[in-house]
Amino acid sequence: MKKSLIALAVLASTGAAMAQSNVTLYGRIDSSIGSNKVNGVSSTQMFSGNLSSTRWGLRGSEDLGGGLKAIFGLEQGFDSSDGTQAAGSAFDRQSIVGLSGGFGTVKLGRHDTSFDDIRDIAVSSNLWDSEFTPTKIAYTAGVADYSSRASNQIRYESPSFGGFTFGVGYGLDEAADPVKRDVLSYNLRYRAGNLDVGVGRQEQKHESVPGTDREYTAISGAYNFGVARLSAGFNRAENGANLRDNELSVGVNVPLGAFEVSVGYARSKSEAAGVTTAKGSAFGLGATYALSKRTRLYGAYLDGDVENGAGVTVTDRRMYSFGVRHDF
Secondary structure, three states: OHHHHHHHHHHHHHHHHHHHEEEEEEEEEEEEEEEEEEOOEEEEEEEEOOOOOOEEEEEEEEEEEOOEEEEEEEEEEEOOOOOOEOOOOOOOOEEEEEEEEOOEEEEEEEEEOHHHHHHHHHOOOOHHHOOOOOHHHHOOOOOOOOOOEEEEEEEEEOOOEOOEEEEEEEEOOOOOOOOOOOEEEEEEEEEEOOEEEEEEEEEEOOOOOHHHOEEEEEEEEEEEOOOOEEEEEEEEEEEOOOEEEEEEEEEEEEEEOOEEEEEEEEEEEEEEOOEEEEEEEEEEEEEEEEOOOOEEEEEEEEEEEEEEOOOOEEEEEEEEEEEEEEEO
């Protein structure tokens, strides 16, 4: 009888502890078959992560009382076509620990930048922010695209103030002067009902080579009309060599029962001292079919090119694939 009472007491205490903390295993596997043609050279292949990156992860929290929680997140990308780990470290997509409460959320480690949150809004309905998103080609005309994640990052996310939030992140490169490259990002965002808009900025500094410094400013917005979801954005990219890109993107998702169709477009123009040095444009079209809440079939096509200042095509790309994605 005593042993039974002790066992019940242990189970009760364990249940109480589990009620205060939790860990979730999650992931996404995305594989497709198709063709990628770059500058006239075509290859037929099995792709991993064309609709959205293949990954798995762990996330959890512990209730510390008084509205305070400890949080953590680990996320790793991998290639679903052969099972290998994606390039980079084991948890290159995310590796954070932090605290959240009435003051907001503080995260320490590798994570998306605050600027990336705003850029994501602009392409949320532009081929679902996938590998078929036209910005993948159009925004390669001049200044290199931004780093979407930063290591050694201290990131703060504010609570909502009547729909307004703000965030700031600082990633330390930790290399000795003068070769360090730190990443500073911040944003201001407003969400209310079907509307989501924001502005963000990111600065990537390289002290030893000032010409490679890069700065980005983005204004993004998305709205759900019910019959369709629209997203659009303007992005300006500049580097220390006085090269400036002006970039625009727009996309729409239209739900049709189990089907969803998306169309997107993006273009960019690079200038140095008022002279055009490059232009890029791309178009994408795709559709998904939901077999369930967690599994969908898809097919998509991307077509774009980049020209130099003389109007000569330097990059010409066509890609299509048909695949399946499963979430768990």
